Structure formats: C-alpha cells, structure tokens
Amino acid sequence: MTRTNKNHTLSESENIMNKTELEKNLKTDYLGKPLIYTDCVDSTNNEIKRLAQKGYPTGTTVIAEKQTSGKGRLGRVWNSPVGTGLWFSFLLRPHTDFSQISGITLAAGLGVCRAVRSFTGLDAEIKWPNDIIIGNKKICGILVETAAETDKLKYAVVGIGINVNTRVFPDEIKEKATSLIIENKYSAINRTKLFKEILFHTEKCIDDYLKNPVIPNDYKQLCATLGRNISVRRGKNVINGIASDISENGDLIATDENHNKILINSGEVTVQGIY
Numbered sequence: 565m566t567r568t569n570k571n572h573t574l575s576e577s578e579n580i581m582n583k584t585e586l587e588k589n590l591k592t593d594y595l596g597k598p599l600i601y602t603d604c605v606d607s608t609n610n611e612i613k614r615l616a617q618k619g620y621p622t623g624t625t626v627i628a629e630k631q632t633s634g635k636g637r638l639g640r641v642w643n644s645p646v647g648t649g650l651w652f653s654f655l656l657r658p659h660t661d662f663s664q665i666s667g668i669t670l671a672a673g674l675g676v677c678r679a680v681r682s683f684t685g686l687d688a689e690i691k692w693p694n695d696i697i698i699g700n701k702k703i704c705g706i707l708v709e710t711a712a713e714t715d716k717l718k719y720a721v722v723g724i725g726i727n728v729n730t731r732v733f734p735d736e737i738k739e740k741a742t743s744l745i746i747e748n749k750y751s752a753i754n755r756t757k758l759f760k761e762i763l764f765h766t767e768k769c770i771d772d773y774l775k776n777p778v779i780p781n782d783y784k785q786l787c788a789t790l791g792r793n794i795s796v797r798r799g800k801n802v803i804n805g806i807a808s809d810i811s812e813n814g815d816l817i818a819t820d821e822n823h824n825k826i827l828i829n830s831g832e833v834t835v836q837g838i839y
C-alpha cells in the first residue's frame with residue numbers, strides 16, 4: 565500500500581517523471597515553454613546551448629533523468645545519476661547588459677530556495693552566490709553560462725542540479741552533500757511537483773530582478789554566508805574576513821582582519837561552519 569499526501573509520496577516508484585505530468589498546470593509565463601524531457605543527455609546546459617544556436621526562445625527548458633557529463637562550477641563534475649535528482653537548464657534571452665548577470669544568477673538561487681522551503685517546509689538557505697544548503701550541507705548547485713556580444717548579453721543558460729531522493733553519495737562529496745529525502749526523514753519528495761514549484765518561483769525572482777535590479781532583502785535574509793567568517797583564495801594568497809553584505813551588483817562584501825572592505829565576485833568562498 566502506498567500512502568500519499570500533497571507533496572510527498574512514500575513510494576519512489578510512483579515518482580517517475582514524464583513530459584505530460586511535468587507540463588500539466590505549470591504556472592509560469594515562459595519558463596518550461598517549451599519543455600524538452602529526455603532520459604539521458606551529456607549535460608542539460610550543453611543541450612540548451614545547442615538549442616540556443618538554433619534560435620529557441622527564452623524560457624526553453626531541458627530536463628533529463630540522467631546526465632553523462634554533468635558540469636559543476638569551476639570546472640568540476642556534477643554527479644547526476646538516474647532517477648533521483650532534478651537536473652535541468654533553461655534559456656534566458658533578457659534585454660539587459662552583461663553586468664546584470666550576477667543579479668540574475670542570485671535571483672535564480674533565491675527562486676530555488678523559496679521553492680524548496682515552501683514545498684518541503686525544510687529550512688533551506690543560500691550559500692553565496694547560489695548554492696542551496698540545509699544545515700551545513702549542499703542540496704543544490706546552479707551553473708550559469710553566458711554568451712555575449714560586446715557588452716550585451718546574447719543569452720544565458722541557467723543550469724540547476726538538486727539532490728532530491730538521493731540516499732547515498734560518492735565518497736568525494738558525501739561530507740558536504742545532502743538531499744531532500746535525507747533531510748526529510750527519508751520520506752520521498754515528488755520531483756515533478758517540486759520542479760514546477762521551482763520554475764514558478766524562479767521565474768518570479770528573475771522577473772522581479774529585471775524590473776528592479778537590486779538584490780532583494782529576502783536574498784540577504786536567506787543567505788547563510790552573511791555574518792560568518794569566510795576565506796577566499798586570491799592567486800597565492802588566502803584572504804580571511806567576515807561577510808557583511810551583498811553589493812548592488814551581487815558581489816559579496818567582507819571585512820578583512822585589517823578592517824579593510826573587500827569585494828568578492830568569483831571563486832570558491834569557504835564559510836566557517838558550512839564548507
């Protein structure tokens with residue numbers, strides 16, 4: 565017997581994705597329209613780039629059950645096994661200049677964080693710029709790739725990977741990765757419904773940012789990096805400081821040991837108590 569409630573099923577076998585269900589009652593204006601669902605792809609980001617070259621519109625979304633070459637930030641591999649996670653990317657063609665890409669990236673993170681919180685009730689937070697964490701472990705990573713012409717953004721690919729019903733992680737990441745099912749006392753999460761909730765919140769956050777390009781207070785409130793000791797590598801040096809704020813264009817603001825203000829706009833930030 566399978567007992568179900570609104571958002572959680574106790575049987576993962578019921579939770580197989582298909583295109584019809586993924587598109588049903590999708591409450592977005594453009595994200596997921598069109599939606600391409602596939603069993604297996606090298607990387608959904610790569611597939612969106614191929615579709616972008618063919619002229620597909622803003623909002624085009626590719627979701628895969630499995631990626632053979634899932635990509636993480638900073639050239640890392642993203643573990644994307646079949647059936648347990650949400651691995652998807654969407655295409656954006658915003659009429660903005662390149663400087664707004666950090667804000668769009670942060671807006672996508674905020675959208676995922678809000679969706680996870682509202683759908684699961686779990687205390688998801690953001691590790692700047694857009695890892696989604698629960699406690700001190702990562703449940704989601706976002707990889708944004710862009711194509712630009714002079715200072716104009718031609719298109720952006722937003723790739724989102726969420727560990728949903730993953731029970732076991734490879735040794736290399738098990739110390740810092742977790743999944744929604746683990747955090748949800750091993751009650752499985754309906755990936756299809758979660759996906760639609762994410763598209764809905766993410767579209768709203770991106771639209772809000774494009775209408776009014778400021779970093780929302782909600783982002784700052786959900787950002788677990790703020791107020792913590794951080795360290796970041798700059799060439800051969802490691803800079804230590806306390807993260808205090810996010811700048812207008814999405815940089816992390818910190819104060820170093822000599823009370824100097826430092827702006828961090830890239831690279832891997834280590835946050836004390838997180839990772």
Ligand code: BTN
Nearest residue numbers: 607634635636637705706723725
């Ligand atoms: C990170 O390193 O934190 C970013 C991980 C992004 C992974 C997602 S999974 C869907 C999309 N396709 C990819 O190849 N990468 C992104």
